[in-house]
């Protein structure tokens with residue numbers, strides 16, 4: 001079965017706004033898709049990761065320790081999605097890419113979080129896509145695509161419907177280095193996708209019909225990076 005990787009932003013999963021209802025609907029869609037595709041999902045840490053990272057920073061922890069705090073939260077979110085998916089999903093989040101590959105041999109859905117300091121789950125998803133030989137990665141995030149500037153800060157920002165990998169690398173190139181950044185896609189991940197020519201679809205994660213279209217490689221609302 002064709003592998004497809006989904007990078008599911010923590011900000012999409014945990015919003016304090018109908019989260020369990022969303023998780024149930026998302027699980028139903030993923031289970032449906034898993035009849036046709038081998039699914040690998042990487043969950044982000046979102047607001048809860050940022051809370052722990054901020055608290056740890058206040059307490060004087062170093063950046064790599066803060067990354068470890070973030071990773072724990074991404075794995076916690078992975079467990080929550082696994083709970084919603086039931087038996088179709090591998091029962092625990094793998095802690096590295098080889099384990100994920102192995103888990104994919106026995107299960108049609110594998111859900112994992114972060115693996116190592118210094119990156120975000122977007123990069124994990126990109127590296128996992130390389131490992132499982134996926135041609136397509138879908139990034140489900142809180143905005144409906146990549147914009148010319150941060151749409152939450154700049155009202156004049158415009159959505160870019162199609163761009164090249166080089167364009168994406170230029171757009172996200174200035175990602176701040178500290179733990180807990182928030183950009184449309186991780187700069188390390190963007191470079192990984194470019195070197196392996198993996199298509200990236202960036203979509204708003206709560207619009208499930210649109211997310212499904214992107215996962216199936218159909219036309220969708222958002223940004224396609226080829």
Ligand code: UTP
Nearest residue numbers: 009010044045046067070114115120121179180
């Ligand atoms: P996320 O991938 O959630 O980062 O990981 P994010 O940029 O905050 O993304 P959204 O908002 O969920 O979309 C949270 C933090 O966990 C650490 C990093 O500090 C990251 O910012 N992390 C995560 C790692 O160090 N390594 C990993 O493999 C994953």
